[in-house]
Amino acid sequence: MTKQSRILQLSQLVVLVMIVVLMSVSCKMIDPDENNTGIDNNSEKENDINKQIDDNDKNDEIKDNIENTDIKDEEEVTKPVEIDYQAVKPNELGHIMVIMYHGIIDLPPYHVTEEQFLEQLQYMYDHKYRPISVRDYIDNNINIEAGYTPILFTFDDGLSSTFSLIEENGELVPKPGTAIEILERFSKSHPGFDSKAGLYINGQKIFEGAGTVEERIKWLVDNGYDVGNHTASHDKTQMLSKLDSRQIMKNIGIVDQIIKNAVPDYTVDSLAYTFGNRPVKALRNLVLDGEYNNIKYNYSVAFKEGASAPYYPPLHIKFDPLNVARARGSKGEIQDMGWFFDYYEQHPEKKYISDGNPDRVSVLEKDEDSVNKDKLGERELYLYKLNQ
Numbered sequence: 322m323t324k325q326s327r328i329l330q331l332s333q334l335v336v337l338v339m340i341v342v343l344m345s346v347s348c349k350m351i352d353p354d355e356n357n358t359g360i361d362n363n364s365e366k367e368n369d370i371n372k373q374i375d376d377n378d379k380n381d382e383i384k385d386n387i388e389n390t391d392i393k394d395e396e397e398v399t400k401p402v403e404i405d406y407q408a409v410k411p412n413e414l415g416h417i418m419v420i421m422y423h424g425i426i427d428l429p430p431y432h433v434t435e436e437q438f439l440e441q442l443q444y445m446y447d448h449k450y451r452p453i454s455v456r457d458y459i460d461n462n463i464n465i466e467a468g469y470t471p472i473l474f475t476f477d478d479g480l481s482s483t484f485s486l487i488e489e490n491g492e493l494v495p496k497p498g499t500a501i502e503i504l505e506r507f508s509k510s511h512p513g514f515d516s517k518a519g520l521y522i523n524g525q526k527i528f529e530g531a532g533t534v535e536e537r538i539k540w541l542v543d544n545g546y547d548v549g550n551h552t553a554s555h556d557k558t559q560m561l562s563k564l565d566s567r568q569i570m571k572n573i574g575i576v577d578q579i580i581k582n583a584v585p586d587y588t589v590d591s592l593a594y595t596f597g598n599r600p601v602k603a604l605r606n607l608v609l610d611g612e613y614n615n616i617k618y619n620y621s622v623a624f625k626e627g628a629s630a631p632y633y634p635p636l637h638i639k640f641d642p643l644n645v646a647r648a649r650g651s652k653g654e655i656q657d658m659g660w661f662f663d664y665y666e667q668h669p670e671k672k673y674i675s676d677g678n679p680d681r682v683s684v685l686e687k688d689e690d691s692v693n694k695d696k697l698g699e700r701e702l703y704l705y706k707l708n709q
Contacts, residue, residue, distance in 0.1 A: 404467045404677060406705050411467065411676035411683040414691055416632035416665075417458065418672075419473045419624060420658055421593075421647035424482035425500050430651035432482075435498055441650065442507050444662065445472060446514050455519035455547035455591050459621045461636045461696060466513065467677030470665075475624060475647060476500060477551055477593055479522035485530030486537055493532045493540060501546070518546055521593040521624075524553035524575050538583035548584075549591040550576045550620070560598040566607055569600055573620075574613020590621040593647075597626025605643055628656035634673060636682065638693045676703070 404411070423431045425438060433441070445451075453463060453471040463471050476483045485496040495502035501518070508516035520541060522528075528537045538548050552561065553575040561569055573592065580589045592608060599605060609620050622635075624645045633640045652659020665672045676683035681701045684692055689704055 402467075402677065406676075406683070407708055409468045409676065410670070410674060410707065412670065412672070412674045412685065412688075413463070413676060413682045414634065414637055414684045414688050415470075415673035416671055417453075417471050417473060417634045418632050418658070418661055418665075419458075419475060419645060419647045420650045421624070421626060422474065422476045422483070422500065422650040423478055424476075424480040425498060425503070426482055430649045430654060430657060433650055435503055438500065438503055438650075439507065441658070442504070442511075442514070446507075446511050448662070448666075451513060452515050452517040454517045454545065455549065455622075456588075459591065459635060461634065461682075461700075462679065463673075463675060464679040465675045465677075467675055469675050470672050471675070474504075474518035475549075475593060476518060476520045478555065479520065479527040479551070481529040484520060484528045484537070484541065486528070486532045486540060488531050493536060496530060501541075516545070519549050519591060519593075520546060521549045521551035521591075522576060522579070523551050523555050523595075524579065527579075534579070535583040538580060542584045542587050547591065548580055548587070548589070549593060550580070550589060551593050552576060552595050555595050557596065560596055561594065561600040561608075562598050564600065566604050569604055569607045570611040570613045573608065573611060574616065574618060577618040578614070578616060590619060591624070592620050592622070593624040594626065599623070599625075599643065608643060628661075636693055636696050638691050640693070 421431075422433065422438075425435055426432045427434050449469045450472040451465045451469050453465070453473055455473065455475075457463060458471075458473050465471055481496075482499055484501040485499050486493040487496045488494075495505060501516070501520075504516045504518065508514050520528075522538075527534045530537070532540070541548050550573060552559075552572040554572060559568075559572065561572065564572065577589055580587065600607060608623050611618055622642045622645050624647050626647065628646045628648050631639075632646055635642075648656060648658045648661055651657045652662075654660065680699070681703050682692070682697060683703045683705065686704045686706050689702075692702060694702065
């Protein structure tokens with residue numbers, strides 16, 4: 322073999338080896354298993370990401386649906402039910418009776434026994450009367466069931482039979498047999514009949530019992546009751562009609578500051594006249610606005626003793642904040658509580674009847690001019706007529 326032939330043969334061998342190598346590499350590159358492993362790893366990652374995005378989208382959608390359902394459910398719960406006006410006959414410009422109580426003792430007509438008080442509460446419950454707070458009365462924030470009538474309880478003099486605390490298991494709780502304990506007990510067994518009332522104190526002997534004066538007042542406010550001003554003295558020589566401007570402001574200011582010192586963030590703006598006695602006309606505005614010891618006071622309403630006027634609600638144009646009538650919590654005598662209950666049974670059109678919607682004030686068309694529209698706030702005035 323010539324040298325040239327050997328070179329040619331060697332060249333062919335090199336080419337053959339290169340072909341074999343290339344074929345091997347090529348086969349390795351298209352190996353199904355290895356190809357799937359390499360590409361699928363990237364694909365799986367991409368698929369995982371896409372799946373996570375899809376899952377997140379679905380979770381967000383589910384969450385949105387849940388939130389929307391919750392909002393819808395809440396709206397369904399809070400949305401007032403439209404009533405049959407011809408059947409309910411709401412009158413939210415009607416009378417709201419204010420009851421004047423004192424203590425739980427056998428001394429009528431200003432006091433009642435526990436048995437009498439429970440009997441009265443049962444009558445109210447059965448005849449669709451529901452207690453409201455002084456705060457809601459002033460603000461015309463009446464939120465009771467359609468067809469029901471609000472009623473306001475007031476207790477004068479800060480008596481221990483009205484409210485007193487005892488210590489029980491290390492806590493201060495209302496003493497059994499006091500008006501507030503009876504009201505709390507009755508409320509628990511009669512759904513919808515809230516334990517609400519306004520308690521009016523003088524400058525001394527304030528709900529004598531356990532705890533300090535501040536603790537007693539704070540307990541009442543913390544538990545949804547209103548505490549108001551009954552002036553510093555309950556002496557007939559200190560009746561407001563006999564006092565000058567300085568003495569009037571002192572009598573009001575002393576008690577105002579007692580309450581504010583006990584509950585600094587509490588708004589004190591209702592007063593009950595002692596003996597129902599008001600200042601002379603020229604000084605009467607000092608009940609609403611005045612100053613004592615460089616501290617100002619502002620009041621929205623002042624309650625009289627005994628029924629001195631119709632029970633116009635604060636939304637009525639004839640409402641007189643300085644002359645709010647009250648009925649004594651007894652029965653039998655003219656214009657006492659029992660007398661008015663009988664009267665409203667005969668004349669239901671005279672009393673306030675709720676439409677069940679706190680955002681709406683329902684009034685007969687004929688009474689529109691008697692509405693103090695400046696006090697409506699954001700509430701809707703709804704006018705309607707009764708069919709003949």
